[in-house]
Amino acid sequence: ILNVEQSPQSLHVQEGDSTNFTCSFPSSNFYALHWYRWETAKSPEALFVMTLNGDEKKKGRISATLNTKEGYSYLYIKGSQPEDSATYLCASYNTDKLIFGTGTRLQVFP
Amino acid sequence: DVKVTQSSRYLVKRTGEKVFLECVQDMDHENMFWYRQDPGLGLRLIYFSYDVKMKEKGDIPEGYSVSREKKERFSLILESASTNQTSMYLCASRTRALGYQYFGPGTRLTVT
Numbered sequence: 333i334l335n336v337e338q339s340p341q342s343l344h345v346q347e348g349d350s351t352n353f354t355c356s357f358p359s360s361n362f363y364a365l366h367w368y369r370w371e372t373a374k375s376p377e378a379l380f381v382m383t384l385n386g387d388e389k390k391k392g393r394i395s396a397t398l399n400t401k402e403g404y405s406y407l408y409i410k411g412s413q414p415e416d417s418a419t420y421l422c423a424s425y426n427t428d429k430l431i432f433g434t435g436t437r438l439q440v441f442p
Numbered sequence: 443d444v445k446v447t448q449s450s451r452y453l454v455k456r457t458g459e460k461v462f463l464e465c466v467q468d469m470d471h472e473n474m475f476w477y478r479q480d481p482g483l484g485l486r487l488i489y490f491s492y493d494v495k496m497k498e499k500g501d502i503p504e505g506y507s508v509s510r511e512k513k514e515r516f517s518l519i520l521e522s523a524s525t526n527q528t529s530m531y532l533c534a535s536r537t538r539a540l541g542y543q544y545f546g547p548g549t550r551l552t553v554t
Contacts, residue, residue: 336484364540375446376532378542421485425540429500432477432484 336424338433345412345440352408353436355422359403363425367396367407370435371418379407379420412440445469446546448533454552461520463549465533473536474516475543476500476508478529485532491516523553 336357345351357365364383370376380389385400393410409416419437423430449464467474472493477485477500487500489508497508505527509517516535520527530550534543 366542368545373547375545375547378544381540381542383540423485428539429487429490430543432486434482434484 336422336431336433338420338422338436340436341434342437343439345438347413347440347442349412349440350408350410351412351438352406353420353438355405355407355424355433357403357405357422357424357431359400361426362400362403363427365398365405365425366423366430367405368421368423369418370421376421407436409438412438414440414442416440446533446535446544448531448546448549450549451547452550452552454554455520455523456554457524459520459523459553461523461551461553463518463520463531463533463551465516465518465535465546466514467516467533467535467544468514469535469537469544470513471535471537471544472513473539474510475534475536476506476516476518477532477534478502479532479548480529488518523551525553527551528553 367379368376380396382398387398395408398405417440419435421435423432446467475490476488479485491497491510507519530548532548533546536543
């Protein structure tokens with residue numbers, strides 16, 4: 333089983349701060365990387381699917397980059413808001429199965 | 443709007459009981475998945491199904507079985523529940539290989 337690791341485990345920021353977190357994954361046999369947001373009492377929701385080295389994706393204030401050669405992806409949140417509070421999961425495909433990291437729990441304080 | 447539903451949000455069962463967790467998706471997806479999530483661990487794959495009547499073991503299938511009699515429904519069965527199966531269970535479906543997975547809201551199962 334390949335290891336997908338995320339850091340930090342948790343993060344507390346003030347409203348308006350920008351923040352970022354890391355996902356690292358084995359670079360060999362890479363197929364795709366997913367980012368999900370999981371708010372308390374809700375379903376995990378897909379943010380991005382990334383497949384190409386150098387990919388950058390953006391959705392509003394959230395963006396992500398991908399480096400498949402060195403095996404990492406960054407998720408950035410610009411101007412964090414309390415509604416961004418959630419656990420952010422990344423997952424990498426191992427053949428046809430998604431392997432998830434343990435997540436980064438973000439709390440944004442007003 | 444894509445929807446994956448799970449039969450219960452919270453469930454409390456006794457050790458040794460047979461437990462059924464139901465998942466239904468309305469998107470005509472072929473692939474469906476069952477995960478469990480425990481503190482400090484990532485989502486771990488229990489079983490998945492590529493299509494009706496098909497099933498594949500995931501990374502932690504011991505103590506579980508599944509049933510996929512209809513395309514929209516994927517059931518997880520705990521044959522004889524044990525306390526170490528207390529967990530959050532999430533169902534997911536996807537439309538194609540390597541695509542997004544759409545998750546249900548989860549069932550928090552407690553086995554006493």
